[in-house]
């Protein structure tokens with residue numbers, strides 16, 4: 001057998017040793033006194049002609065020594081290796097993944113902080129509501145066409161709850177105005193955040209479930225100026241002091257007069273024109289898609305509390321005045337962060353949610 005070739009094979013076998021069992025197998029294959037490849041070759045050599053013994057003897061002997069020392073080294077390496085289940089205490093720790101609250105929660109807390117600073121109380125109410133609190137006491141008797149403004153999800157069967165069984169999922173947080181006034185006297189300054197439900201499909205701007213914040217202020221000299229002052233400072237705190245605001249007349253059965261607060265369009269900055277492409281000056285072609293060319297975006301509904309609402313809760317409508325408002329948190333979120341699809345807020349895709357550390 002060619003000694004150089006044999007040496008290569010031995011090297012390969014030694015290099016592949018992974019365990020003590022491997023080590024023993026390789027050692028025995030070549031060096032076992034009985035049947036080891038090298039041992040056999042040395043034995044054969046003893047009976048070979050003198051010439052062959054002279055040439056092959058020293059080469060075989062040094063191969064044997066070489067194999068022994070390489071095997072010894074392999075055994076030392078094995079001994080130094082930690083067992084497979086060993087714990088390497090020198091590895092740096094894996095930091096736990098830190099999450100954060102959902103962007104809609106973060107925004108709700110931001111809104112709450114703004115109103116808390118203005119002295120408002122935060123209250124919450126039931127999502128399962130009765131017809132009286134959701135509609136009737138808010139000056140929307142049965143058959144009132146204003147009920148059509150909100151397509152309602154009714155329960156298959158009423159759920160017992162206090163005096164009046166719940167028959168629907170609340171379509172807005174306005175029922176909390178009634179619930180709170182029924183059990184408290186003025187002065188009142190509150191916001192009521194929470195989920196509301198409507199029979200809507202899910203598209204870019206609609207969802208059958210969304211979140212609102214209701215506001216109610218009642219006292220002896222509460223005026224439209226208070227409403228405007230409060231809501232304009234709220235919009236400025238949330239969207240920046242340079243964001244334009246305006247009030248536009250509107251209609252809600254539970255307020256008179258009613259108005260909607262608009263802010264100057266966040267996409268075109270109130271110009272009504274397609275925003276210029278990044279890096280260019282001037283404006284683009286045509287009307288801005290976000291505000292449909294008007295330069296304004298609606299953010300909330302509001303008004304002076306209707307006397308019929310005060311009468312429903314037993315307040316003296318001659319003595320007390322007040323204002324109320326209702327704002328959709330998702331709507332504010334879309335505007336504030338330039339998100340184009342409301343569904344992103346409900347899909348729990350971390351690639352989206354992780355962009356809101358605030």
Ligand code: DAH
Nearest residue numbers: 172255301302303324325326
């Ligand atoms: N409830 C209305 C809605 O869901 C919003 C609203 C408008 C609330 C005017 C109010 C208000 O308190 O005064 O669209």
